[in-house]
């Protein structure tokens with residue numbers, strides 16, 4: 001059952017994809033490059049059991065760069081759903097940004113959009129579709145742009161050390177941005193969320 005706030009909206013967990021739930025392979029272009037971390041299914045299952053909607057929000061500028069199509073992104077997500085189901089875990093929805101403002105080679109995607117992280121467009125779309133409350137939600141990602149999206153949406157942001165995370169933490173932290181927690185991986189992020197959720201409901 002989905003947890004509801006008094007407003008009737010639900011708190012949710014927004015997960016980055018590459019480097020957070022699967023290994024970061026640069027631009028993923030083949031299904032055989034999909035590698036879930038060993039703790040991913042169990043972590044997502046724990047969120048499912050807590051009644052928290054789980055939403056993947058991912059920048060996929062490879063579409064704008066002409067490296068793969070949106071149909072491939074969707075196919076990747078169907079494959080992820082299948083593999084997670086085998087581990088008893090469910091992602092409630094996927095949202096991706098196919099755009100890039102300056103480096104796109106495919107005209108329709110080579111635009112400045114509102115959905116590219118750290119913008120909050122993907123969160124807003126999910127919130128409308130699923131009845132979520134971003135201000136009571138959590139974002140988990142391996143990049144400062146994920147934390148930026150959390151800030152923009154009024155959610156709490158947790159930086160993981162997998163994927164780009166460890167490097168980002170060391171070298172690229174924007175001076176005006178802080179994560180609410182910096183943890184090793186998605187499993188630790190989920191523990192943090194479940195602990196801190198109690199103060200929300």
Ligand SMILES: [Mg+2]
Pocket residue numbers: 016017018019020141142143163164
């Ligand atoms: Mg990432």
Ligand SMILES: [Zn+2]
Pocket residue numbers: 097098099113114115116
């Ligand atoms: Zn976009």
